[in-house]
Amino acid sequence: MGDDSKPEKGRDVVYVPDTSAILTGKIDILSMRCVVPSGVIKEIRKGMMGRLMDHEMCVIQIIDPKSAYMEKVKMAARETGDLPYLSQTDMDIIAVALEIGGVIISDDYSLQNVSSKLKIEFQGCGLECIKSRIRWGYVCKGCGAKYEEKVENCRICGHKITRYPLDQEER
Numbered sequence: 001m002g003d004d005s006k007p008e009k010g011r012d013v014v015y016v017p018d019t020s021a022i023l024t025g026k027i028d029i030l031s032m033r034c035v036v037p038s039g040v041i042k043e044i045r046k047g048m049m050g051r052l053m054d055h056e057m058c059v060i061q062i063i064d065p066k067s068a069y070m071e072k073v074k075m076a077a078r079e080t081g082d083l084p085y086l087s088q089t090d091m092d093i094i095a096v097a098l099e100i101g102g103v104i105i106s107d108d109y110s111l112q113n114v115s116s117k118l119k120i121e122f123q124g125c126g127l128e129c130i131k132s133r134i135r136w137g138y139v140c141k142g143c144g145a146k147y148e149e150k151v152e153n154c155r156i157c158g159h160k161i162t163r164y165p166l167d168q169e170e171r
C-alpha cells in the first residue's frame, strides 16, 4: 500500500474518517476537509492522544446525522448482516457520509460493507479495502445449522453461532 493508499487531497471532497483513521495519524487532517459525528470526537477524547489532537480538532467539523439517514443505515446494515458488528459511532459515521455525500475513511470491514451497500465512497487508511460487498450468513459451530439472521445461540443445539460470507456481490 504505502503512499498510494492515502486519500487524495481535494477541496471539493469531504472526508468522514473514523476514530482509528484519525488516531493512526496516517491521514493529513490539516489539509483536507473533514466532517465527523460527535461520537468520534468523544472516542478521541477518551483516548491517550486526546491532548495531542487539540490543534487538529479545530479543523474538523462536527455534524450529527439526521434520523432519516440513520434509519437508512440501520436498514442497510440489517440487510448485509453487519448490524451487530457496528457501534453507534460507526453508524453515525455512515449516516453523516450518506447525508453530506462524503468519503468515508475506515479500515473497518463491516463499516465498509454497509457503505458499499449504500453506494457511499470509502477508503481504507492502512489495510486493503474489501473488494466486494459481503452478505453474511450465520452458522452453528455445533450442528452446522444455518441462519439468515443473527441469533445468539443455535435454536437446535444451543451452540455458539459464527458468521460466514453468504455471497459476494461486485461493488
Ligand SMILES: [Zn+2]
Pocket: 140, 141, 142, 143, 144, 145, 154, 155, 156, 157, 158, 159
Ligand atoms: Zn446447532
